[in-house]
Amino acid sequence: MxxxxxxxxxxxxxxxxxxxxxxxxxxxxxxxxxxxxxxxxxxxxxxxxxxxxxxxxxxxxxxxxxxxxxxxxxxxxxNMQQIKKTSYRIGTPKIQQEETLRIALMSDIHLGVTMSAKDLENWCGKIQSQEPDLVLLTGDIFDEDTKREEMERAAKALGYMKSTYGSFYVYGNHDSNQYREKPEYTSGYLRNTLEKAGVRVLEDEVFKTGKDICIIGRKDAGDRDRKSLKEIMKDAPEKSFRILMDHQPGDLKENNRQGIDLQVSGHTHAGQIWPTGQLMQLLGINEINYGYRKTGNLQTVVTSGMAGWGYPIRTGGHCEYVIIDVVLKK
Structure with missing residues (x-):
């Protein structure tokens, strides 16, 4: 028996x-x-x-x-339900003495796993109260399990956020629904919905804004049509403060060579399930698992994301949104 x-x-x-x-x-x-x-x-x-x-x-x-x-x-x-504010203060010689550039960074929400569109609306209000100059959305805000109605409501919430220079979005590996045979919406429909709501989507594009600020948004590293950064950087003035949005935190040495000042990424979830993050960094799958790193003149911030993928548990790291204050440093 x-x-x-x-x-x-x-x-x-x-x-x-x-x-x-x-x-x-x-x-x-x-x-x-x-x-x-x-x-x-x-x-x-x-x-x-x-x-x-x-x-x-x-x-x-x-x-x-x-x-x-x-x-x-x-x-x-x-732990998955506790979303923290994480702050960084970084220096650059490329802004004026009297200025401070405040960036709100949001990533890896995977809407529908632990956070609903209604929850996101509340968090957008809290993040807006930090008075950001830029709102940067570095991918996987949505995924294969996000319902179309939820996606549309969330896009409106992201578009309602007020900032000095606007909100910018790059795709993650889950946003485009490539892992599902019959997705609820296409990548193109997602882009149209976000842009209609007031969120600018960047796919291997450069956007110039403010006083000498350049935002470079990459397609996801898994996209076969992704251009080289060298090709994209032709449109980014050298004297501008150049911010790279790339969902996956890779190519740090090359990004430094191409003159990027600040890279913001997500994707890793800081491991989510311990010790996967540490193992992936040890094996070289992720160059950086979480946090801040300086590579030459390049400063990189990798966020653990506001939620998680697949299941509502997190035993590695924490959930967060990030505020980055950029100040003059001669």
Missing amino acids: VKVLSAVLALACVFSAWPAYGWGGVAVLHLVGVSLVLELINLLLKRTPFVFKKWDLIYRSGILSFLIIAVVFSYGYI
Whole structure:
């Protein structure tokens, strides 16, 4: 009977773990990881017979693995709901002494996973109260599970945000619905909806605004038609403060060579599920997992995003919107 029950549970785990990036897959991966750690602890405790007798009953029941996973997932769910404000202050010789350029950075909302359009409307109001000069949206604001009505309502909320120089958007790898056979809307419809709402969408384009400010918006790194940055930079005056919007935080050395002053990116979610972010950076999949980095004259800010992808838990990093104050530094 025990063997039959074990076989049924094993088959249930296999079934629930397909696809690997779904709820079931994440749960089973955590179960395997926790079980391996507990197995190691069990081997160590066998050397201490008195302690082992008390431990053995709990260990054999199997309940400890599920209890630990319940605690981890509960923390992950609560952590996903907490959106923080993260601030950076960076210097550049390319603005006037009396000026401060304030940038609001929003990314990786994946509308519909944990945040609704109504929630986003509230957050847009809070972020607007920071009085930004620029609002930069670095992709994956939407994804395959975003309903068209929600997308349209969210686009209006983003367009209503007031700032000195306006709101700008670049596509992430999920915005264009490339991972779904029958998407609710096309990439072109999304662009038209955003621009109708007042959000400028940049696809390998340069936009000049303010006093010598250049915004360069890239297509996603996975787009086959993506131009080289060198080709795009022909339209960006050298003396301007050049801001690069690129969903995926890569090519930092090349971006520095091309004269970018500030790069803003998302995509990584700061890992979302620990320790995936650290592993991806260690393996070189992501050049930078989260935060601020200086590469020559290039300053890069990578945000963890305002929400998460796939499931409403975050055990790595936190959710945030970012305020960047750019000041004169000679």
